[in-house]
Amino acid sequence: MRDRRISVALLLPSLVGIILFLIFPVVQLVLPVIFGVKSNETYFSFLKATYNQQIIFRTIGIAFVTTLGLLVLAFPFAFWIAHQRVKVRKLLSLVILFPMLTNAVVRNFAWILILGRNGLVNTLLMDLHIVNQPVRILYTNTAIVIGLIYLFFPVMVTMLIDSIVSLDQSIDEAAAMSGAGPLTRFFKITLPQLTTSLLTGSILVFAGAMTAYTTPQLLGGNSSLVLSTLLYQQSMTLGDWRAASIVALTLILIALASLSITKVITKRISGGNEV
Amino acid sequence: MRQKKHWLLTLYGYLMLLLLLLPLVLVVVTSFGSQAAITFPIKGFTLKWYANILSQPDFVTGFKTSFAVAVTASFLAIVIGTPAVYALTRRGIHHANWFQTVFLSPTLIPEIVIGFALFQSLVIGIKLPLMPVLITGHFLLSVPYVIRMLTARLLLFDQTIEEASWLSGASKIKTFFRVVIPNISGTLLAIFIMCFINSFNNIPITLFLNGPSLTMLPTAILNYLQNNYDPTVSAVSVILMLLTGLMMWLMERMNGLTHVNEHLNQKGQK
Amino acid sequence: MQAMQVKHLSMSYEDGKKVLTDINFSVNAGELVSILGPSGCGKTTTLRIIAGLQRQTSGNVAIDEQSIDSVPVFKRNMSMVFQNYALFPHLSVFENVAFGLKQRGIGKTAIRKRVAEILSLTELTDLANHRPHALSGGQQQRVSLARALVVNPTLLLLDEPLSNLDRALRLSLREEIRRLQQKLGITALFVTHDQEESFAISDRVIVMNGGHIEQIASAQTVYAHPATTFVAKFIGFENFFNVTRQVNSDEYLSGEMHLYMAEKTTKPAVRLCIRPENIRFDTSMNTQQNSLNGIICDKTYLGRAYRYVVATDHLGQIKVDSEGATHQLGDAVRLTLPSDKLIALAE
Known part of the structure; x- marks a missing residue:
């Protein structure tokens, strides 16, 4: 009994903190949307508005392209790093960690310098006489996608490196002994073992891209709103709390859905390892 | 065949490495350009933009406040989170998974939503001043780092060492402070740094909880960027990168970066 | 104390x-x-x-x-x-x-x-x-x-x-x-x-x-x-014989085989056991107490001795450790289980 009281005393501060200051406020936020007066009507009328639909589709589209781009770009890079000597690999991991720990404003500002009207890309294009007028890249969906890929690239790469490194080398050797060539081995032996990490990594990045704020704010601006920037605009600029709450609920649902999918995948494939 | 594939992959590797670092190098380069508008290639060499940082009160006070908030929130998260982790890893708690999920829930809910929710219910709802709410928000951000990194460390720390201490006559509390803490101090420092970086850099939560009387550095830069496009931002960015570098160096000395990687693997950074 | x-x-x-x-x-x-x-x-x-x-x-x-x-x-x-x-x-x-x-x-x-x-x-x-x-x-x-x-x-x-x-x-x-x-x-x-x-x-x-x-x-x-x-079993006994009936305080019946113990015991036994190294190969075929015939069906070198597995006509397979390498697979042998080495087990 005394033992139990001690356990409770140790757990209680964190538990109360999170319930009181996170779960309670969030529930308070979404309950009126779900159970309030004419809640269904408001929610569906929000979804029906063409403007909002555009934003939802844009958000999904951007996250989808970002994820796809990351899969294509990060996998070979991770593969390259994973096959370096341990010392080099550790050094490269540090190099990758640096942007990951650098302020998102800084990272996005770098892309403003590159993609802006007088930025690096436009300067190069005009100097080479490929275009006469600066091309508009900043404040487009493309800019957001580029920024998000840059933002999540290190995350995706580190995740993949770990699972590639932990692959059992002897399986590949056994396949080689049975006469499988390098390409066959890659597609029939290596890749199938990495499906879980590729899938969970993709879902993680997808959810992150759906809910990220700083990148779409700086590289998309008001001309290319996504759900998170819409949430801020509705609440703080326009003062429409109701609409903001609806957006918030949508974002929560997206996050929880991706979490559940990830859980199901990892449970099924790796036999219950927590993610 | 194998040789050729390897050669291509190496080229790709270096290319991506370049693309990863080039944007940051660009920021550094532009911070020294003497022209007020950032153009390529930069002209001249000056340090005046660094001096200009100091003439922006928002940046100076923002830095101080952000620093103070980050230190307070990280410290709180460690003080409050450590007992919980200890209970979860050592005391055979029922439904430990459930507790774990609750403690990690700040990573499950998008940060922008957390900011909005805190603002609506604590600032508007019960009229709390901004500062405590801001610290609360950053505390919430930090808790998952404490839970994950410390759980990993304590699971590696042989429990029989504590048992040996109890048998030697040291009470459980004494054992915790004399035996457990000295052995996990490196990890605790690494956790502190991770929480600090994360809190110091945070935007989505901070956005809702700052105000005219409460300036935070990342949002101050964000505001400055809406109206200006001069190398001052580059200069601030360089300072921030130096800070990141310093923190990484500190953690590397603590040998804690391996844990950091593990943690970041499981959480997308926003 | x-x-x-x-x-x-x-x-x-x-x-x-x-x-x-x-x-x-x-x-x-x-x-x-x-x-x-x-x-x-x-x-x-x-x-x-x-x-x-x-x-x-x-x-x-x-x-x-x-x-x-x-x-x-x-x-x-x-x-x-x-x-x-x-x-x-x-x-x-x-x-x-x-x-x-x-x-x-x-x-x-x-x-x-x-x-x-x-x-x-x-x-x-x-x-x-x-x-x-x-x-x-x-x-x-x-x-x-x-x-x-x-x-x-x-x-x-x-x-x-x-x-x-x-x-x-x-x-x-x-x-x-x-x-x-x-x-x-x-x-x-x-x-x-x-x-x-x-x-x-x-x-x-x-x-x-x-x-x-x-x-x-x-x-x-x-x-x-x-x-x-x-x-x-834990301390190295490998041959166990279920007791069918206790004939006397020092005589047990295991299947058809009469087994005699050196010591008399009053406690009921369910099983007798003996270590492999305590069993002797007999050179003479004379009838003796606790002796029985068998054929070598396995032989392994253990270092300190040879381990023979003998298929006996009354007690099933018996494991015998002996330093001699003389016996070969298929040989007919006669074993003696010394009465002072047999242990009666109550459970």
Whole structure:
């Protein structure tokens, strides 16, 4: 009994903190949307508005392209790093960690310098006489996608490196002994073992891209709103709390859905390892 | 065949490495350009933009406040989170998974939503001043780092060492402070740094909880960027990168970066 | 004098799984008793309950007739040597050994003197300033032993202390533990799964299996007269013959075969057993007590002897260890089971 009281005393501060200051406020936020007066009507009328639909589709589209781009770009890079000597690999991991720990404003500002009207890309294009007028890249969906890929690239790469490194080398050797060539081995032996990490990594990045704020704010601006920037605009600029709450609920649902999918995948494939 | 594939992959590797670092190098380069508008290639060499940082009160006070908030929130998260982790890893708690999920829930809910929710219910709802709410928000951000990194460390720390201490006559509390803490101090420092970086850099939560009387550095830069496009931002960015570098160096000395990687693997950074 | 008693100790998990059932034994002052058993038999749990690291479901532990169930682990004045040493990684050898004395509020000079004594007894003086990670496994375990002895514990508990060491080290450290325990007159309880280790080190042996005690006796008694089938199997008996009927106090019937015992016994037996090395090959085919015919069906070289498996006409397959390599597969042989080597088992 005394033992139990001690356990409770140790757990209680964190538990109360999170319930009181996170779960309670969030529930308070979404309950009126779900159970309030004419809640269904408001929610569906929000979804029906063409403007909002555009934003939802844009958000999904951007996250989808970002994820796809990351899969294509990060996998070979991770593969390259994973096959370096341990010392080099550790050094490269540090190099990758640096942007990951650098302020998102800084990272996005770098892309403003590159993609802006007088930025690096436009300067190069005009100097080479490929275009006469600066091309508009900043404040487009493309800019957001580029920024998000840059933002999540290190995350995706580190995740993949770990699972590639932990692959059992002897399986590949056994396949080689049975006469499988390098390409066959890659597609029939290596890749199938990495499906879980590729899938969970993709879902993680997808959810992150759906809910990220700083990148779409700086590289998309008001001309290319996504759900998170819409949430801020509705609440703080326009003062429409109701609409903001609806957006918030949508974002929560997206996050929880991706979490559940990830859980199901990892449970099924790796036999219950927590993610 | 194998040789050729390897050669291509190496080229790709270096290319991506370049693309990863080039944007940051660009920021550094532009911070020294003497022209007020950032153009390529930069002209001249000056340090005046660094001096200009100091003439922006928002940046100076923002830095101080952000620093103070980050230190307070990280410290709180460690003080409050450590007992919980200890209970979860050592005391055979029922439904430990459930507790774990609750403690990690700040990573499950998008940060922008957390900011909005805190603002609506604590600032508007019960009229709390901004500062405590801001610290609360950053505390919430930090808790998952404490839970994950410390759980990993304590699971590696042989429990029989504590048992040996109890048998030697040291009470459980004494054992915790004399035996457990000295052995996990490196990890605790690494956790502190991770929480600090994360809190110091945070935007989505901070956005809702700052105000005219409460300036935070990342949002101050964000505001400055809406109206200006001069190398001052580059200069601030360089300072921030130096800070990141310093923190990484500190953690590397603590040998804690391996844990950091593990943690970041499981959480997308926003 | 009984220094420690365990009375009716039982322990089960919340899911109802029983770990210990009615454990009763005592350790006399200055005695070294070992608990011998396979992994999962409950020997470590028993030790941990005595130490106060785990709680029993019922029964109690007493020191000098006083129940200590309500005394927390850090006030029991016991010491433990763990299988994995469990040294404090952040403290030097000296500080590790001094730790317990410090908790007892002993003065600095007294601590220094006492630690120096123990370090010299355990031949660790030169390593006093080293950190544990700089030591070999054997050295670490000696530090652990010094740390346990320095506080002059009412009871020294040793939980498989030698299992992580290689054989040569195991033998020398085992002798050192015994030497120090006797020199300092410490009461000790030693848990192991290794019968040779248990026999070599202890005054008495407790054999445990499946959460209960099978036998408590001196090493010699356990070796020569195992009380149960489990004990017999655990300490190297390999030939077991079910008893169909007891003809006399010293004559049993196993199937068609009459087996005679040297000693008369009144206790009912269910099984007779004998070690492979105690069975003789007979050169003469004369009829004798406890003799039977068979054919060699397997032969393996074990190093110290050959292991023959003999298919007999009355008792099934019998394993025989013999130094001679004379018999070949398929040979017809005659075996004798010496009546003074046969053991009757009640269960």
